[in-house]
Structures are given as C-alpha cells and as structure tokens.
Amino acid sequence: MSALDTAGSVTIVGLGPGSEAMITPEVSAALAQASDLIGYIPYVARVAPREGLRLHASDNRAELDRAHHALKLAAEGAKVVVVSSGDPGVFAMASAVFEALEGAPEFLGLDITVLPGITAMLAAAARVGAPLGHDFCAINLSDNLKPWDLIERRLRLAAEADFAMALYNPRSLRRPQQFARALEVLRDGCGSERLITFARAVTKPDEKIETVPLSEARAEMADMSTVVLVGNSATRRVGSYVYTPRSAR
C-alpha cells in the first residue's frame, strides 16, 4: 500500500486573532474531526484537548519541519490539522506546507485543504472603524525570509501608491532598530500627520489599541503581538473611529 492509498488528510486552518467567537464553523468542525494537531506552541494551546487528539506543538521558526511532519503523518493515515493564528494564507502555515510539498513530491496525491480565518489586520481594522476601506497592502516587516532593503522598498512604493497598509510582525527583540527605521521611511513617504494604529493582542483580554499621527509614533509602541495599520492620505477620525473613505481622487 502506498502512502497515498490511505485516507489521511492535511487541513490548514486559521484560528482567527484570538476570540473564539471569530473561529468559523468549518474550522471548528475540522478541529473536532482531527486525529493530530500541529502548530506553534501558543496556537496549539488555544485548542481544547480531547481524547483521541494527538498534539504536536513546536517552536517558532520550525515552519518547514512542522509542515513536513504534517504531510508525513497524513501519508500514514492521520487526519492532520495544522493551526495558524489569523488566516493560514497570510504570513502563516499554508505557504510552508506547499513549500514542504514541493520538496517531497511523494506526498503530491495527499488531500490538502486550506480553511481561511479572520486575519489580524481585518480584526484590528474592525476594532477601530474602517481604516482599510480603500485599496491597501499587507507587508511582513520581519527580515527572517527577505532582505530588509526589499521591505524598505515596498514601504516606499506603497506610500507612493497611496495604499493604506497593514504591517505584520513589526518588531522583535532581535531587531529593535528596524521598526524605528520603518517609521522613518513612512514619515518620509506619508508625512507626519498620517494616522497610524497600533493594535496589540486584538480580541484578547490584554488587547490594546491606539491611533496617533506618525509624528507621535514610536517604535516601542509595537511588539511581535502587534499589527500596525497605516492610513492612506484620506484616512481620518470621525468621533472615536478611524476610517478611510471609499473614494479617492
């Protein structure tokens, strides 16, 4: 019997930003039917343990190993669910699984499904109003997998295009200076009055969200649990909300 004759499967799911009320029913159903759960430690910890569910929690930065492990277990017949925070297709595990698949063509016939989730930028945007209500972009500020020069270049082009922006993984202990540099690039490209929102731990008990003009933004306002939203040139406040109009000139 070849690996692909089994009834195993890999389902890559998004748990949303934190609140259980944002987990879609299809993701809950996949979790209920799983035999094996794979993911980064804090994401696996978000799923209630139950009899018959094997947990495989691994450290961060082990994405490819984790993805390969998922494919291998599925080939042995397991119903594997790979968990990501937010949406699995946005700076998360879905790409890692397909990268692992590319390197291990013996798994090509496996049943692989991606189930979307509420990604951090859209949960954060909803909390403050509608700052991404016009054309926007999403940029991962981590230079683990791309050179910093490319990140700066994209920030500059995004400012030139007048995109609203969502910035993921803005800051880590390992690279404290880079986000300060990103803020400089943004001030240069967008001006000091542009609104920027720091949304930390969205929908979690320790959620903290604040919006300031770029002139008042400091690197210390972000950490790795923060998604940062930058408005476009028309983004403004109305009452306690921040929104970007649907129209542009």
Added chain:
Amino acid sequence: MSALDTAGSVTIVGLGPGSEAMITPEVSAALAQASDLIGYIPYVARVAPREGLRLHASDNRAELDRAHHALKLAAEGAKVVVVSSGDPGVFAMASAVFEALEGAPEFLGLDITVLPGITAMLAAAARVGAPLGHDFCAINLSDNLKPWDLIERRLRLAAEADFAMALYNPRSLRRPQQFARALEVLRDGCGSERLITFARAVTKPDEKIETVPLSEARAEMADMSTVVLVGNSATRRVGSYVYTPRSAR
C-alpha cells in the same frame, strides 16, 4: 429624550463569501439579536427571515443612503445589523457607515461595532493553495469612486513592488474595456508568465476557479462575482495548488 439616550446600535457584519460554514459565531449572534437588517438585496437574502426581524434590502450603489438609514433607525432604538458580503471593512459597508456618520454628527454617540468576516480574496486564496502567502495588496478595479488613472498607477506600482495582488470588482457590463486594459498593464509590469487566478462565486454552488499565465488571461474570464489573484514573481504551481513562497530575495 435625545436620540442617543436610546439603546439602539449599529453592527456592521461580514457574511463571508457565501458558505454558511464561513460565517463567524459572533456574526451569527448579531444576526439573531437584530431588530433590523440593512443591506444590498442579495446579501439580505442570505439571512434567514424570522419573526421580529425587519428587512431593509436596497439596490447596489445606494451605500450612503443605506448607511444613513442604519444610523437613523439605531437612533430610534433599533438594533440594526448592516450586512456586507465578505468582510465589511474591505470595499464594503463599514467605510460607508463612517462616511455617513461624518455627515451626520448628531449620531456620533451611537454604539457602532464592526464584526469582521472572511473576505473574498482570502477565501479564494485558500481554495487554490496560498497565492497570497507573501506581501500583497488589494485593489478595487471599479472606477465608481476613483479615477481609472489612479487604478492603473496602483497596478504599476504594485508590480514594481512585486506584491501579489487581489483585484476586487474586476469587470462590469458598464465598463467592459477597463479590465482588458488592466491585464495589459499587468502583462507589461509582471511579464506574460506570471500566474493569475480567476475565482468566481467562491464557496457557492456555481464556484469556478482557474489559474493561467497572464499570456492566456482574457478579460472575459472575470465578471463582477470574480475576485482575481495575481501572483508575485515567485508564485508557482505545486501539483494542483498555486502558492507564493514565504521568502523573497
């Protein structure tokens, strides 16, 4: 008693792309508690009628009127739910409600909440693999609310930044030539081998998804129910899937 002494509220919710299994529990709860449902006709039709729920379905392009109506009903004490397809903050009703609020400051004290949903691009991306797995942008190709020149400019800058792209509202009967022009701009900026995915009616019974190189893309492959995903320079196929690697040079 002023309008703001009442217990009315406006909750702007995202119904996701079509499948009920992608509607979040918090959105379902809001729908169950609503007294009044406001939205574009086909979106209101997606909610099961029940006793005590007043339906206010309106035509497309009436977003601001609809938003003002929602605020007015809430000021009178109604528990209003405004429904959007996908996510309400992505080319949908959330911005329209805040625009209406800006024009009617008497409603500023109202309780307004936005509940995110699965937006079309992320549902489409999940269906084909992980084409948005690296930095990406979302551009609305409709020129109802912005000049076409700005759209072309953003497409060019997005290509220069090597963003993957999600294109909403690619084509309508009223402007059949524009999407053909957008494809020309993309071929010019991204080359003819770049992968493009046409995802129509995602998660609905008539879902149709196809991926081709830009050289084979024709304007007729999109309609107003289609979200279009354009890969970045590294986007590729693995088996029957399309994905964008997490890394870039």
